[in-house]
Amino acid sequence: MNIWTKVKQYPRIGLIILAYVAFIALGMPDGLLGVAWPSIRTSFSIPLDAIGMLLTAAVAGYMTSSFLSGLLITRLGVGKVLAASCAMTGVALIGYTIVPFWWMMVLLGVVAGLGAGAIDAGLNTYVAAHFGEGLMQWLHASYGIGVTLGPIIMTIALTTLNSWRVGYRVVGSFQLALAACFVLILAMWNQKDTSAGSDEPKRLTDYKTPMGETLRQPQVWLSALLFFLYCGAEVSFGTWIYSLLIESRGIAPAVAGLWAGSYWATFTVGRVVAGLYAKRVGVNLLVLGGLVGAFCGTLLLVWNPSQFANLLAVALIGFSIAPIFPALMSGTSRRVGAHFAANTIGFQMAATGLGMAVIPSLLGVLARRISLEIIPVCMAVVFAGLFGLYMIAVKSSSKA
Numbered sequence: 001m002n003i004w005t006k007v008k009q010y011p012r013i014g015l016i017i018l019a020y021v022a023f024i025a026l027g028m029p030d031g032l033l034g035v036a037w038p039s040i041r042t043s044f045s046i047p048l049d050a051i052g053m054l055l056t057a058a059v060a061g062y063m064t065s066s067f068l069s070g071l072l073i074t075r076l077g078v079g080k081v082l083a084a085s086c087a088m089t090g091v092a093l094i095g096y097t098i099v100p101f102w103w104m105m106v107l108l109g110v111v112a113g114l115g116a117g118a119i120d121a122g123l124n125t126y127v128a129a130h131f132g133e134g135l136m137q138w139l140h141a142s143y144g145i146g147v148t149l150g151p152i153i154m155t156i157a158l159t160t161l162n163s164w165r166v167g168y169r170v171v172g173s174f175q176l177a178l179a180a181c182f183v184l185i186l187a188m189w190n191q192k193d194t195s196a197g198s199d200e201p202k203r204l205t206d207y208k209t210p211m212g213e214t215l216r217q218p219q220v221w222l223s224a225l226l227f228f229l230y231c232g233a234e235v236s237f238g239t240w241i242y243s244l245l246i247e248s249r250g251i252a253p254a255v256a257g258l259w260a261g262s263y264w265a266t267f268t269v270g271r272v273v274a275g276l277y278a279k280r281v282g283v284n285l286l287v288l289g290g291l292v293g294a295f296c297g298t299l300l301l302v303w304n305p306s307q308f309a310n311l312l313a314v315a316l317i318g319f320s321i322a323p324i325f326p327a328l329m330s331g332t333s334r335r336v337g338a339h340f341a342a343n344t345i346g347f348q349m350a351a352t353g354l355g356m357a358v359i360p361s362l363l364g365v366l367a368r369r370i371s372l373e374i375i376p377v378c379m380a381v382v383f384a385g386l387f388g389l390y391m392i393a394v395k396s397s398s399k400a
Contacts, residue, residue, distance in 0.1 A: 015188060016135060018181060019123050022082065023142035024149065025178050026119050028171045029093060029112065031150020036164040043164070044102040054109045059353050061113025062120075067350035069121035070214070070343030081122045083182035089115030090175030097165035097172075115175075121349040124329050125342050136326040137275035144268040214343040219336045222393050223328075223344055224351040226386065230324055231352040232359025233294075233382045237263060239360045240367070240375050241314060248372040251307060259311045263318040270322025278323070283334070286327040287390055293320030295383040301376040335397045 037051055044050075065072075065085070072081050092112035096105050127136050150171070157167035214220055241263060245256035274286060281289075297316035300309055332348065333341035359382075366374050 024146040027143040027146020028150040035154040039164040057109035058113035061110040062117035063353040065117035066121040069346035079186040085115040085118035086179035093172030141271035227348040228351040228355035232355035266318035270319040274323035283331040290324040298380040
């Protein structure tokens with residue numbers, strides 16, 4: 001019996017594996033750009049800050065497709081949406097290496113964002129509908145693997161072949177291969193789990209709730225606000241911690257780089273650990289405990305009693321916030337109700353993209369006008385606000 005036959009006999013196992021691979025693939029392009037950017041600038045003769053054009057285009061596409069993902073999944077099904085999205089992403093990444101003008105690459109960034117947003121929202125919706133909190137944590141840990149592999153692939157391409165285009169072609173080809181896999185197993189995405197008998201409850205993806213009705217629910221907007229604030233905080237730390245350490249606190253760049261790296265290292269470890277205990281601990285404790293830990297770490301960063309305290313604070317923040325996003329995603333149906341969950345997950349992913357763009361940018365403006373030291377203060381306020389908003393969301397869901 002070959003592996004493919006086993007996958008067909010145990011579709012849930014096959015889909016879990018494919019979902020993890022897809023999230024690794026989702027993270028790879030995000031890890032390519034930072035390493036490739038100096039070479040891309042040289043190829044197109046563009047200034048340093050031109051990267052903002054590509055990022056803005058990608059975020060616009062990401063927010064659009066994730067916002068509409070509930071509608072797309074309802075009409076086409078999860079399998080078709082994922083297959084088409086992977087194909088779009090693969091074509092866009094390979095297209096980067098072919099187009100002769102920078103503005104064409106920016107346009108392709110919209111296509112890449114459309115594909116990434118639909119993959120992200122589609123897989124989150126499916127896993128939330130069919131699997132538990134632990135698998136959701138590991139799904140997002142897979143993204144961390146992809147982000148780690150991206151720079152390695154691009155570094156190899158640059159050092160061995162002196163070409164950033166090869167790195168994008170490798171990852172783009174991987175995306176196209178993944179799209180082909182999704183096409184081959186389209187029927188498996190809609191297969192019912194018959195192990196529990198004929199009275200299987202409806203899944204989140206089975207509801208056909210109109211988008212307008214979903215948007216009229218206050219708890220939906222509250223849930224989206226949680227993702228806006230959380231993801232903005234997560235990316236803000238990753239973006240600004242290095243600058244805070246070297247420019248404001250006088251830490252050597254090499255040391256600061258290692259300390260900033262500890263943020264993502266403990267972040268990945270935190271998600272792996274959370275996956276082991278998520279079912280036992282529960283969604284609410286993961287979120288509230290993570291927010292308390294992150295708040296304490298941020299206060300330690302504000303206090304700044306010693307250089308070692310900075311390292312401890314950064315590592316604590318990374319470890320603490322790790323389970324929050326997957327736990328929030330797993331608890332979507334409990335906060336807003338099963339009827340609205342599929343659409344809400346798409347809205348949440350759109351809010352994610354907006355938060356990642358808006359909050360780090362606002363912190364940059366404040367840091368320029370006041371001081372880099374304002375960043376951990378603002379983050380402490382955000383984590384405290386998240387704690388309060390989440391408690392309101394939990395209480396609202398219990399009354400519904």
